[in-house]
Structures are given as C-alpha cells and as structure tokens.
Amino acid sequence: MGGDSSDDEIPDLVQPGTIPTGQDDEVPQLVESTADTPPTTKVPITIVTGYLGAGKTTLLNYILTEQHGKKIAVILNEFGDSIDIEKQLTISDQNTTEAKPAPFVPLANGCICCSVKDVGVAAIENLMEHQGNFDYILLETTGLADPGNIAPLFWLDDGLGSSIFLDGIVTLVDAKNVLKSLDEGFGDEAEKLEERKKEDGHGHDHKGPLLTTAHLQISHADVVLVNKTDLVSEDELKTVVERVRSINGLAKIKTTNKSQVPQLEGLVLDLHAYDQVTDADLQFASKGHSHLDPTIATSTIIFPAISKSQLDAFDRFLRTILWEDELPDGKPHDKFEIHRLKGRIPVVDGNVLLVQGVRNVYDTTEAKTEEQNADDEAKLVLIGRGVDQPAFRESLIATLTTK
Numbered sequence: 196m197g198g199d200s201s202d203d204e205i206p207d208l209v210q211p212g213t214i215p216t217g218q219d220d221e222v223p224q225l226v227e228s229t230a231d232t233p234p235t236t237k238v239p240i241t242i243v244t245g246y247l248g249a250g251k252t253t254l255l256n257y258i259l260t261e262q263h264g265k266k267i268a269v270i271l272n273e274f275g276d277s278i279d280i281e282k283q284l285t286i287s288d289q290n291t292t293e294a295k296p297a298p299f300v301p302l303a304n305g306c307i308c309c310s311v312k313d314v315g316v317a318a319i320e321n322l323m324e325h326q327g328n329f330d331y332i333l334l335e336t337t338g339l340a341d342p343g344n345i346a347p348l349f350w351l352d353d354g355l356g357s358s359i360f361l362d363g364i365v366t367l368v369d370a371k372n373v374l375k376s377l378d379e380g381f382g383d384e385a386e387k388l389e390e391r392k393k394e395d396g397h398g399h400d401h402k403g404p405l406l407t408t409a410h411l412q413i414s415h416a417d418v419v420l421v422n423k424t425d426l427v428s429e430d431e432l433k434t435v436v437e438r439v440r441s442i443n444g445l446a447k448i449k450t451t452n453k454s455q456v457p458q459l460e461g462l463v464l465d466l467h468a469y470d471q472v473t474d475a476d477l478q479f480a481s482k483g484h485s486h487l488d489p490t491i492a493t494s495t496i497i498f499p500a501i502s503k504s505q506l507d508a509f510d511r512f513l514r515t516i517l518w519e520d521e522l523p524d525g526k527p528h529d530k531f532e533i534h535r536l537k538g539r540i541p542v543v544d545g546n547v548l549l550v551q552g553v554r555n556v557y558d559t560t561e562a563k564t565e566e567q568n569a570d571d572e573a574k575l576v577l578i579g580r581g582v583d584q585p586a587f588r589e590s591l592i593a594t595l596t597t598k
C-alpha cells in the first residue's frame with residue numbers, strides 16, 4: 196500500500212494502543228466456563244470478493260460509514276493504495292518492519308478494521324480475541340482470490356466453527372469489464388490461453404473453455420453485485436446480468452452504482468446462505484437454463500422424494516461426485532468439476548434433508564420441523580464445469596434404486 200506514513204497524518208480515531216501484538220507468547224487467558232457465563236453467540240462472517248477494481252473497497256467504505264446499528268469488524272486481505280481505511284491501517288502500522296498480525300483500527304460508527312497479509316484461521320482467531328467488540332465480520336479478499344479455497348476455512352472448521360459461522364459470499368462484478376474478464380481472463384490467465392492456442396498450432400484450444408478467476412468468483416457467490424452501472428448502457432447491463440445468471444442460478448443478483456446496495460440486510464449482511472436451503476433459494480436454478488457461458492453452468496436435478504433406506508445411497512452419490520469427481524458405479528461421463536451445490540431432499544416419513552457443498556466439502560442437515568414439506572419433489576442444484584450432462588440424473592436414480 197502506498198499510504199503516506201508521516202506522523203501528522205495519523206487520524207484521531209486511530210488508537211495504536213489497542214493493537215494486539217499477537218505474539219506466540221501472548222496466549223490469551225482462558226476464561227473458565229461458569230453457570231453465570233452467558234452463552235456465546237456465533238459471529239457471522241461475509242466474504243466480499245470480486246475482480247480487481249470491481250468496487251470491493253468502495254462497498255466496505257460505504258458500509259463502514261453507514262449507520263446500520265451493527266459493530267462490524269472488517270478484515271482487509273491486502274494492502275491497497277488509495278482508500279482511506281487502508282491508509283489509516285498503514286499509518287497505524289508504521290513501526291512494523293515485518294509482517295505482523297493485524298492492527299485494529301476503531302472507526303467512527305463503532306466498526307473496527309484490520310488488515311492481514313494472508314487470510315487464514317490464525318488471522319480470524321486473532322480477531323476473535325476482540326470478541327464482544329463487534330457482532331459481524333466482513334472479509335475483503337484480494338482481487339485474484341478464489342473464494343472456493345477460502346470459504347471452507349470458515350464454514351466447517353472445527354476450531355472456528357464454535358465462534359463464527361460463514362454467512363455467505365458476496366461477489367462484486369465490474370459491469371464494464373466482466374465479459375472481457377470471463378472470455379479472455381486477466382494477466383496470466385490471458386497469457387496461458389494464448390500459450391495453449393500456440394501449442395495447438397492451429398490457434399484452437401482443445402483443453403476446453405478457459406476457467407478464469409472471474410468465473411470462480413461468480414460461481415461461488417451467494418450474492419452478485421453488478422457494479423459500475425453508470426459505465427454501461429441498459430442493453431449492456433442486461434447482457435451482463437444474463438451471463439452472470441447463466442453461470443450461477445443460485446445467487447441473488449443486484450445492480451449497483453458505486454457499490455451502494457439498496458439494503459445491507461440480505462445482500463451483504465445476514466445472508467444465511469449456509470445455514471438454510473429454502474424453496475425460494477432454488478427457484479431460479481430450477482427454471483431451466485440458458486447456456487450463455489461456455490465454461491460454467493448451473494444444473495438442477497429434480498427427482499422424487501427419497502425413503503429413509505435411500506439416505507446412505509444418496510450420501511454415496513454426493514461423496515463420489517464431490518470427492519472423486521466421478522459418477523458412482525463407474526458410469527461414463529464427460530469431465531466435470533463442482534464448485535457449489537445446494538439441495539432440498541424430502542425424505543418420506545422423515546424431515547427434509549438440506550445439502551450444502553463448496554468444492555469437495557459438503558454438509559447435510561435436517562430442516563427444522565416448520566420447513567417440512569415432504570410432498571415436494573427433491574432438488575439438487577450443481578454449479579460448475581460439465582454439470583449439465585444427463586448422466587448426473589441417470590447415475591443418481593441408478594444409485595438410489597440399486598439394492
């Protein structure tokens with residue numbers, strides 16, 4: 196980050212005395228549980244991702260200056276160069292000569308902000324020592340981050356699972372540049388594609404369409420904010436939204452200017468994208484599919500409610516497609532790669548089974564009693580490469596019916 200670190204520019208609200216050193220020998224004191232200790236509530240974390248320059252920091256600045264009644268801890272996974280928050284962090288960290296755990300900057304509206312070089316469990320654990328000072332965590336990833344690698348860290352991690360929960364992934368998309376990013380990649384990605392075409396000798400690429408960072412960020416999103424609407428025409432915007440929808444049939448999509456979301460709840464905060472799967476969540480994905488993107492698609496497998504005796508077979512199907520990238524029983528298929536998976540599976544004489552998956556990590560839970568609707572058909576939505584082949588449904592039905 197290129198912030199000026201002269202002393203006279205230290206903003207009043209920076210309190211270096213509050214910065215934890217995070218050194219190994221400073222183990223936080225354990226507080227023994229007593230009957231009087233109030234139960235700790237889990238803190239939600241939203242991951243904010245998006246391509247370089249899409250408007251992530253603009254969104255965080257907007258949130259941190261809005262009055263929303265929440266005390267939000269913002270974690271910046273990079274050192275930027277121009278934005279106020281990032282500048283404050285550089286200044287507060289001016290005596291640091293080597294990478295140290297994050298400095299914390301209290302902000303005017305009750306939020307706090309910290310910056311880390313690497314996103315990892317340790318950074319969040321460090322932050323959790325400040326638990327009580329905030330009730331929400333926003334994590335801004337670097338522009339080139341693959342959210343599929345980051346999400347599982349916060350979703351089912353045993354250590355952190357007791358103190359935080361992954362609320363969802365918000366992806367900012369630059370309406371002006373996203374189609375180019377999807378078709379040509381960026382930097383290295385574009386060069387790699389050119390190399391592959393040269394290797395072929397005919398200018399064709401036989402390894403399949405390019406999977407870019409932009410694809411990964413859209414395919415894993417629970418909310419996509421198509422930002423910079425002022426830079427495109429209505430028709431261009433419509434084309435972008437349709438392309439995003441064809442990649443990710445599960446995400447909520449909103450258009451924004453200067454990252455100003457119409458409301459924070461449900462679009463950035465309190466998404467509950469990983470702790471429930473409602474019919475409404477699956478409605479877009481179940482409506483038939485356009486194939487506007489050559490690389491990633493959303494596909495919905497619809498099948499009858501399963502019986503309790505089929506639960507093991509259903510789990511075997513999930514394990515095989517997610518852990519082995521294969522279909523059970525060696526059924527022939529085109530290559531595939533699943534990024535995101537959600538399902539609602541009614542179980543006859545039982546509850547509705549809810550399924551969530553990110554890459555090869557998945558989790559099944561039973562819907563709460565009031566969400567039951569055992570007459571519904573079962574729906575399993577897959578987002579990724581090669582997921583729209585009929586072999587998926589055929590293999591699932593065969594797996595469920597094999598004795």
Ligand SMILES: Nc1nc2c(ncn2[C@@H]2O[C@H](COP(=O)(O)OP(=O)(O)OP(=O)(O)O)[C@@H](O)[C@H]2O)c(=O)[nH]1
Pocket residue numbers: 245246247248249250251252253254275337338367422423424425426451452453454
């Ligand atoms: N015209 C226009 N500019 C915008 C909009 N939103 C953000 N910007 C500008 O675009 C530039 C990049 O925005 P940032 O918020 O820094 O983007 P970022 O995603 O954090 O970028 P990186 O940190 O490089 O990954 C800044 O100059 C913003 O002021 C918008 O809706 N319209």
